[in-house]
Amino acid sequence: MDHIPQSFEVTEEFGIKWTHPNCYSCLEYIGGGSFSNVSMAHNKLSNSTVAIKKLSRPFATLMDTKRTYREVCLLKHMKHKNVIDLVDIFTTAICKNDLDNLYLVSTFYPRDLKMMLESEEMGLPLIRSLVYQIFCGLYYIHSAGVIHRDLKPSNIGVTADNCIKIMDFGLA
Secondary structure, X not given: OOOOOOOEEEEXXXXXXXXXXXXXXXEEEEEEOOOEEEEEEEEOOOOEEEEEEEEEOOOOOHHHHHHHHHHHXXXXXXXXXXXXXXXXXXXXXXXXXXXXXXXXXEEOOOEEHHHHHHHOOOOHHHHHHHHHHHHHHHHHHHHOOOXXXXXXXXXXXXXXXXXXXXXXXXXX
């Protein structure tokens, strides 16, 4: 994670205001759920594409605080080739009373398993490979005493070379 002091800029995508370090550019809204929104961006420091997950009001209630804490801790400690990585975490808040948004940055995966299932014909070798990778990731997660609780095709990222990454630990 980069801990270099940076200035922030504001970008608006689909009516959602994103305040982010200037090392991230060209934000493009990807989607959202009940607890967060996700945007794709270019990381100028590493010259890579990242996904920025914006958690709005992550500490508004005790339940939100627990969910946020669990997700950050899990992403920080999980290191496996079939589990999403945490590249950076940031907020614009100066003190805890200003903590309205928390941003989690991870590697961007161009498609998810849902997209793959809807758009591609997959042969048996590819299906076996994907299922094996999902089981490897789940074995690692379960060995750590964690239950994902929201595993579905749209929460499984797929790289260009068909490697899977289990994502979205918000309910884990």
